[in-house]
Structure formats: C-alpha cells, structure tokens
Amino acid sequence: VTDELTLRRPDDLHLHLRDGDLLRAVVRHSSGPFARGLVMPNTVPPVLTATDAEAYRKEIRDAVPAGHRFEPLMTIKVVPSTTAETVRQARAAGVVAAKLYPEGVTTNSADGVRDVMALALAFAAMAEVGMVLCVHGESPEAFCLDREARFVDHTLPRLVDEVPDLRIVLEHVSSATAVDWVRSAPTGLDGRHRVAATVTVHHLLLTLDDVVGGMLAPHHFCKPLAKRPEDRDAVLAAALSGDPRFFLGTDSAPHRRRDKESAEGCAGVFTAPVALPVLAEVFEDHGALPRLDAFTGSHGAAFYGLAPNEGTVRLVKEPWVVPADHGGVVPFRAGTTLRWQFVDGGDQGPTG
Amino acid sequence: VTDELTLRRPDDLHLHLRDGDLLRAVVRHSSGPFARGLVMPNTVPPVLTATDAEAYRKEIRDAVPAGHRFEPLMTIKVVPSTTAETVRQARAAGVVAAKLYPEGVTTNSADGVRDVMALALAFAAMAEVGMVLCVHGESPEAFCLDREARFVDHTLPRLVDEVPDLRIVLEHVSSATAVDWVRSAPTGLDGRHRVAATVTVHHLLLTLDDVVGGMLAPHHFCKPLAKRPEDRDAVLAAALSGDPRFFLGTDSAPHRRRDKESAEGCAGVFTAPVALPVLAEVFEDHGALPRLDAFTGSHGAAFYGLAPNEGTVRLVKEPWVVPADHGGVVPFRAGTTLRWQFVDGGDQGPTG
Numbered sequence: 001v002t003d004e005l006t007l008r009r010p011d012d013l014h015l016h017l018r019d020g021d022l023l024r025a026v027v028r029h030s031s032g033p034f035a036r037g038l039v040m041p042n043t044v045p046p047v048l049t050a051t052d053a054e055a056y057r058k059e060i061r062d063a064v065p066a067g068h069r070f071e072p073l074m075t076i077k078v079v080p081s082t083t084a085e086t087v088r089q090a091r092a093a094g095v096v097a098a099k100l101y102p103e104g105v106t107t108n109s110a111d112g113v114r115d116v117m118a119l120a121l122a123f124a125a126m127a128e129v130g131m132v133l134c135v136h137g138e139s140p141e142a143f144c145l146d147r148e149a150r151f152v153d154h155t156l157p158r159l160v161d162e163v164p165d166l167r168i169v170l171e172h173v174s175s176a177t178a179v180d181w182v183r184s185a186p187t188g189l190d191g192r193h194r195v196a197a198t199v200t201v202h203h204l205l206l207t208l209d210d211v212v213g214g215m216l217a218p219h220h221f222c223k224p225l226a227k228r229p230e231d232r233d234a235v236l237a238a239a240l241s242g243d244p245r246f247f248l249g250t251d252s253a254p255h256r257r258r259d260k261e262s263a264e265g266c267a268g269v270f271t272a273p274v275a276l277p278v279l280a281e282v283f284e285d286h287g288a289l290p291r292l293d294a295f296t297g298s299h300g301a302a303f304y305g306l307a308p309n310e311g312t313v314r315l316v317k318e319p320w321v322v323p324a325d326h327g328g329v330v331p332f333r334a335g336t337t338l339r340w341q342f343v344d345g346g347d348q349g350p351t352g
Numbered sequence: 353v354t355d356e357l358t359l360r361r362p363d364d365l366h367l368h369l370r371d372g373d374l375l376r377a378v379v380r381h382s383s384g385p386f387a388r389g390l391v392m393p394n395t396v397p398p399v400l401t402a403t404d405a406e407a408y409r410k411e412i413r414d415a416v417p418a419g420h421r422f423e424p425l426m427t428i429k430v431v432p433s434t435t436a437e438t439v440r441q442a443r444a445a446g447v448v449a450a451k452l453y454p455e456g457v458t459t460n461s462a463d464g465v466r467d468v469m470a471l472a473l474a475f476a477a478m479a480e481v482g483m484v485l486c487v488h489g490e491s492p493e494a495f496c497l498d499r500e501a502r503f504v505d506h507t508l509p510r511l512v513d514e515v516p517d518l519r520i521v522l523e524h525v526s527s528a529t530a531v532d533w534v535r536s537a538p539t540g541l542d543g544r545h546r547v548a549a550t551v552t553v554h555h556l557l558l559t560l561d562d563v564v565g566g567m568l569a570p571h572h573f574c575k576p577l578a579k580r581p582e583d584r585d586a587v588l589a590a591a592l593s594g595d596p597r598f599f600l601g602t603d604s605a606p607h608r609r610r611d612k613e614s615a616e617g618c619a620g621v622f623t624a625p626v627a628l629p630v631l632a633e634v635f636e637d638h639g640a641l642p643r644l645d646a647f648t649g650s651h652g653a654a655f656y657g658l659a660p661n662e663g664t665v666r667l668v669k670e671p672w673v674v675p676a677d678h679g680g681v682v683p684f685r686a687g688t689t690l691r692w693q694f695v696d697g698g699d700q701g702p703t704g
Binding site for chain 2: 143144145207208209211212213215216217218219221225228229257260261262263264265266267330
C-alpha cells in the first residue's frame with residue numbers, strides 16, 4: 001500500500017491569482033505546493049502589455065509568503081487592440097503566453113475577441129517569437145453545453161491551419177469532442193505537438209449533475225460547464241493516459257463566497273488548496289498513480305519549452321477535512337475528508 | 353391593437369403555497385388573479401391524508417386576504433405507505449388529486465416513491481373514485497437533462513398500461529420527448545384523454561442558458577431543469593397550440609432569497625405575481641392571444657372534471673416594473689418591465 005508520494009515540484013499551467021487583498025489571501029495555496037503557475041491576465045483592469053505583466057509579476061512576487069519559492073509565469077490578454085508589437089514586447093519581458101477569451105464567454109471577458117481571425121498578425125508574431133496561445137475555447141453564441149464543441153469545430157481548425165507555427169493550449173478541456181480534437185490535431189513541421197490541453201482538477205470529477213442535478217451548487221459552477229458523464233470520462237481518460245498533450249492547469253478561480261452565493265453567481269472553482277491531494281485520490285482510484293508525476297510535473301513544462309522543476313513535494317496518506325473557507329473563499333471539496341495530504345518537507349531544490 | 357384583455361377567471365393547476373409565515377406572505381399573489389389553485393402537498397410535514405388535507409385547506413383559506421375569492425384544490429402526497437383506503441378517504445374529503453414524487457427528485461421528496469408500481473392498488477383506487485394522479489415525471493438516477501425523458505420512456509407507459517382508467521397529469525412538462533409522449537398517449541375507453549400535462553410560465557421562456565449559461569442564476573433554477581432551446585420550443589408550441597391536454601400549472605414555488613442564493617440552493621421559480629402578465633406577453637408575441645383564455649381557464653378544468661369558473665379577470669397593456677422581492681421572496685422577472693398588467697376590476701362572478 002502506497003502511503004507516501006513524492007512528486008517533482010509541479011506546475012499549475014492555468015491559474016487565477018486575482019490582485020490586491022484577494023491575491024494576498026489566496027496566493028499561498030498555489031505558492032506552497034506549486035513551483036510555477038501560469039497566471040491568467042483577466043484581472044480588473046486586465047494585463048494587456050509587457051508593462052502590465054511586469055507590474056503584475058512584481059505584485060504577485062511581493063504577495064508570496066516568505067519561504068515559498070514560486071515563479072509566476074506571466075500572460076497577456078488578447079484583446080481586439082493586441083498587435084504583433086504588443087506580442088514582441090511582452091515576449092521580451094518574459095511573458096510566456098497570451099490568453100484568448102471569446103467576447104463574453106466567462107469572468108471579465110466583456111473586452112474579449114469577437115472575430116478571432118482579425119488577430120491573425122498578432123498570432124503570427126506569437127508563433128515567430130515562441131509565445132503560446134492559450135485559448136478559452138467556447139463559442140458564446142452556442143447553447144451552453146455545446147459551446148466548446150462549437151469552438152473546436154469552427155474556430156480552432158482555422159487557427160491551426162492559418163497560423164502555421166502557432167502553438168495552442170486549449171484550456172480546461174471539458175468535452176469528449178475537445179479531447180478527441182486535441183488528440184487528432186496536427187503536429188508542427190518539427191514533429192512536435194502544436195496543440196495541447198490543460199485539464200482542471202474539477203473537470204476530472206464533476207458533471208452537470210453536481211452543479212444543477214441536486215440542490216444548486218454555486219461552488220461547482222464554472223466555465224466551461226461540467227458536462228455529461230461521458231464528457232467527464234473522456235477528460236479523465238486523457239489525464240490518466242500519460243499522453244503528454246494533457247497536463248494540469250487547475251483554473252483555480254477564487255471568488256468570495258458572497259459573489260458565488262448570489263442572484264448572479266460568478267463562475268469558477270477554487271481548487272488550489274486541494275489540487276494535489278484530490279489528484280492523488282483520482283489517479284490512485286484509477287490505478288494511475290505512477291502517471292501523476294508527469295501530469296503535474298513534466299508534460300506541461302515540455303510543451304512550454306521550460307526546464308523541468310528541480311526538487312520535490314511530498315504527500316502522505318493521512319485523512320484531513322478541507323476547511324469550510326479560506327478568507328471568505330470556499331475551496332473545492334470544502335468540509336469533506338480527503339485521504340491524501342500535502343505536507344511540507346519536500347526538497348525545494350537549489351535556492352537561487 | 354389590443355390594449356385590454358378579459359379572461360375567464362383562471363385556474364392554476366400546480367401551485368406551491370407552503371405554510372405558516374411563507375403561506376401568509378405569498379398566497380395573495382395567487383388568490384388575487386386565480387379562482388382556484390391545485391395546491392401541492394410537499395409541505396413539511398407533508399399532506400398525506402384526508403385529515404391533513406382538510407387542515408391544510410383551512411390554513412390556506414384563513415390566509416387568503418379578505419375580498420379574494422379563491423378555492424384551494426387539495427392534493428395528497430403519494431408515499432410508500434399510501435393505500436387504496438387513504439385514497440378513498442381523501443376523495444371523500446374533496447381531495448381532487450394525488451401527487452407522485454419519485455424519491456429524491458425535488459424539494460422535500462426524500463420520502464418519495466422508489467418503486468412506482470408498488471403503489472398499483474392505490475392508483476387503481478384513484479381511477480375508481482375519479483382522483484387524478486399528478487406526476488413529477490423525472491427518474492432521479494438519470495443524468496439531470498435526461499430524467500424527464502427517462503421517466504416518460506420507462507415509467508409512464510407502465511402506469512398507463514397497468515392501471516386502465518387512471519388519469520394522469522405530467523406536471524411541468526419541460527422536454528420535447530415528454531410533449532410528444534403526451535400527444536401520443538392513449539385515450540380512455542370513454543374516448544376522453546387520460547393523459548394531460550401542466551405547463552409552467554417559466555418553462556415557456558427559459559433554457560438552461562438562462563440558468564448556467566451566463567452568471568449563475570439561482571432564481572431560474574427549478575426542477576425539472578429548463579433544457580435545450582428545442583425543448584423549450586416544444587413546450588411553447590404545445591401551450592400555444594390550443595390542444596386541451598396542455599394547460600397552465602405555474603409550479604410557482606416560493607423560497608426565501610437566502611435559500612436560493614445559497615451554497616445549496618433550493619429549486620423553484622416564484623411566478624405567481626407575474627404569471628398572467630407574462631403569459632399575455634408570450635401568447636401575444638406568438639400571435640396566440642385568443643388561445644390564452646382556454647389555456648388558463650378551461651382546458652385544465654375540463655380535464656379535472658370541474659365546472660369552469662364564473663366571472664372574469666382583466667389585464668391592461670400598461671408597463672410596470674416587477675418588484676425586486678415580495679417579503680423576501682424574489683419573483684420571476686424581478687426588476688424587469690412587463691407590458692401587461694393585472695388589474696382589479698374583473699367580475700369575480702356570483703358570490704357564494
């Protein structure tokens with residue numbers, strides 16, 4: 001029986017840290033277990049430029065508790081005014097990805113993009129400088145459960161075909177259609193994968209039944225929506241498979257309780273505090289524990305062309321009850337017992 | 353241009369009035385516009401017997417404001433212990449219908465029925481004494497969007513086939529599958545329809561997009577869930593068609609705001625305060641205003657074998673803003689402007 005688990009220090013390749021008080025309240029839940037996090041740019045105001053990204057990186061670094069070694073990987077938000085020059089300057093400032101939100105599709109996306117291909121020159125610049133395009137892949141005009149499939153069928157093929165070397169991450173994949181598409185997407189001329197997908201913790205577990213099938217569960221409400229059991233099973237199979245195109249991006253998205261339990265509830269699940277323990281449960285339950293390390297620690301880094309992290313983190317099999325909230329933010333699995341526990345005492349690798 | 357509308361005093365053939373303070377807060381929104389309401393028995397504790405129904409009828413009558421003439425049509429809840437004798441006694445006390453909830457399917461249904469056909473003798477007694485069986489037609493073991501179709505495919509045909517003269521109302525019909533089934537259900541030996549369906553106000557308008565497609569909207573959360581656009585369109589077409597098997601049952605379901613905007617939100621839409629104005633809009637928008645009177649005032653009474661109401665109610669085309677709440681309960685379309693307004697001044701018919 002496995003009762004201890006040592007993993008390469010993991011990357012969270014899709015993460016919302018917010019700013020100000022909320023950033024300071026939540027960042028330790030990511031900076032403790034994770035070595036790096038790809039930080040989403042949909043703050044208010046958004047992160048649009050190299051200058052914005054540098055300021056936001058400093059704010060995050062300042063908020064990380066002493067003793068945590070955490071590197072925020074910065075992104076900019078693609079908006080209609082994003083140019084090739086915006087991209088080049090951001091890349092020069094160390095920004096690793098740009099995030100595309102179709103207009104109106106999720107939290108703070110009113111300034112998103114309506115006509116994706118109007119940004120073709122910016123995308124070409126991304127391909128040229130080696131910046132990844134992260135996509136919230138939903139077409140907002142479709143019925144809620146069909147939005148991801150519509151985007152995959154109508155928009156993603158054009159991006160792949162018309163911007164030859166662009167590398168794309170389909171974020172928080174949630175449907176069988178999207179999983180299949182990622183698996184069948186073309187590789188680049190160099191033979192490397194051009195398309196990958198992040199997988200969240202909650203999309204491995206939830207279906208729409210967990211959102212609206214019993215009492216209404218605002219803390220399970222997210223975009224893209226959790227879907228049918230067969231969709232959840234496809235996402236789960238992809239994560240467990242060891243296919244390097246599928247890797248962890250939690251999309252951990254803190255909202256204050258009052259903004260979730262509301263007449264107009266915000267979308268997002270705050271998974272950072274439980275991400276590794278829940279993943280250990282899921283992978284163990286499916287006999288795939290040996291594949292967890294690559295899912296959290298190397299597939300994503302490889303796709304992004306980042307060196308793998310040095311050092312390790314440690315989990316032990318010791319039941320604990322997830323707190324009801326963290327500073328007014330309700331975490332995933334609040335109040336339930338998890339059997340794996342993240343503990344300090346891993347090797348954070350060489351300082352410096 | 354029609355700017356005034358006179359309708360036969362309408363019946364609401366599916367209504368939650370609750371009890372105690374909540375009953376006193378909400379009953380006037382039904383007892384004003386409606387002549388009769390079929391009152392659901394899923395109070396806490398539930399209405400199970402003739403005695404319970406008599407006590408609940410008195411509580412409702414006592415809560416109706418002076419000057420309103422409103423007749424509560426009573427129901428009992430079918431539970432595993434319901435017998436043929438329960439049914440006969442209830443009928444003798446004037447109870448017109450029994451309500452079947454599959455176990456766990458909606459608000460206060462933990463004591464519902466798991467094996468529907470185990471109640472066959474009670475159903476046979478209902479057929480014998482002329483009591484209608486009202487069905488919450490969802491199979492809780494199915495995926496949330498498939499529950500109604502599953503019930504229609506698997507359970508309803510057995511009820512119809514095995515209890516020959518039982519008359520059934522499929523409540524709050526919400527899917528194209530169910531609409532089609534009602535249309536194709538067999539008639540009785542006397543040639544009368546044996547199966548009908550109530551249609552709510554909100555299922556004429558909402559799809560799942562209105563619940564989870566934008567911000568989470570707990571005040572649009574109900575069971576059965578609002579479904580795909582094609583399901584909503586099928587329900588709408590049935591209501592507008594003039595087919596006497598489809599008639600109004602609002603399922604108006606008041607919950608206090610704090611119980612809706614919650615980590616575990618209650619299902620139900622409080623439509624009573626806006627039911628007639630919204631229906632007038634919908635029927636007018638689809639060129640079916642002449643059919644509204646039968647939908648609200650005669651199809652249901654005919655199916656239940658009740659005399660049509662005497663007297664009229666009046667609506668005028670005069671925009672008004674729906675209040676944000678009524679005593680802590682948020683009504684459907686709160687804060688929006690409706691173009692038809694219910695006004696006093698109809699003829700309530702002979703007193704007595």
